[in-house]
Amino acid sequence: MNKKVLAINSSKRKKNTYKLLTDIKKQLEDINIDVDIINLYDYTIKECLGCESCILKNQCFLDDDMDMLMSKMQEYDGIILSTPIYLNNVSGRLKTFFDRTCRWVHRPVLAGIPIMNVVSTAASGIKNTLKYMDNVAIQWGAFPTDGISRKVTTIKKEIQPKEYQNFVKHLMMPKELYKPTLNQLILFSVYKVLALKIMKIDTDYWDEKGWSDKNYFFDAKINIFKKIIASRFYKMLYKKVNKA
Ligand SMILES: Cc1cc2nc3c(=O)[nH]c(=O)nc-3n(C[C@H](O)[C@H](O)[C@H](O)COP(=O)(O)O)c2cc1C
Incomplete structure (x- = not known):
């Protein structure tokens, strides 16, 4: 098609x-x-x-x-x-x-x-x-x-x-071959922290989508260095942001 x-x-x-x-x-x-x-x-x-x-x-x-x-x-x-x-x-x-x-x-x-x-x-x-x-x-x-x-x-x-x-x-x-940029990975982390800690209304949505324990929206070809940087950024942000 x-x-x-x-x-x-x-x-x-x-x-x-x-x-x-x-x-x-x-x-x-x-x-x-x-x-x-x-x-x-x-x-x-x-x-x-x-x-x-x-x-x-x-x-x-x-x-x-x-x-x-x-x-x-x-x-x-x-x-x-x-x-x-x-x-x-x-x-x-x-x-x-x-x-x-x-x-x-x-x-x-x-x-x-x-x-x-x-x-x-x-x-x-x-x-x-x-x-x-x-x-x-x-x-x-x-x-x-x-x-x-x-x-x-x-x-x-x-x-x-x-x-x-x-x-x-x-x-x-195929989506699995996409290579997200660092900017995309960082933004994903920001919205994930918001969904999991601040915006309760979005938590279920992120869970349903299976994004809550992912480092991007889907399995993609993430460069290892970008993955490490984004993951560290996520952990740092998650710690800093207080639950609403
Ligand atoms: C309100 C308005 C603001 C514009 N601002 C700019 C601008 O900041 N810089 C520029 O180079 N052209 C500017 N233009 C020209 C348009 O970007 C240009 O003519 C464009 O190709 C129009 O597209 P259209 O034929 O699809 O409407 C402006 C035109 C209008 C009407």
Whole structure:
């Protein structure tokens, strides 16, 4: 069966960023990867109320399309996030969307899903924006891979397969071959300590998932040195943090 990818556009226009997505879709479909493109502006996404109920009670009081979108994202083998760069960062729409996924930070559901980030800009903000988007992916428990960027002056430059090869590689390969970075292992440790010592509401979830006695979400190819550093970090943090 073909792998399925969800590509998310977060510009109100179907212009530069959307063009990059349609180019990538065409190329991925040529290698039998199905791509569905959605536009965040086609959905109702209300701004986060800041009540923290999603974190504290695992429930959001806002009535809009977010639950549907968050369920939809879990139906795919890989995700492409995209944004026009605004003030050297993601568009407001994408930020609002990210804020509303906050419950995933404590109860990750996208563990092991490869994410590729795509940005378009007049000139500035590429590095900063891609870095931020990678960070969100890691906080979701997902796996950031390639980052594709174009400036308005290079928007017509065709996307090259090498620009998405890491994404495709991770889409195709068994999860056991994933190599989590130290950053991913450290973040896993932080959220594990939170789940086991502070956020009682998450303890059962982490136990059910079998993560409570793991050093990553699944059995992966963890570099021995990174494993030792992350494990020491975990033990130190576990000792320091007092039970709630
Ligand atoms: C509100 C706003 C803020 C922007 N901020 C930046 C910026 O900080 N740096 C930059 O180089 N381009 C900036 N741009 C230009 C867009 O990033 C660029 O035109 C982008 O390709 C638009 O993508 P779209 O056609 O998908 O909407 C901004 C555009 C808008 C409308």
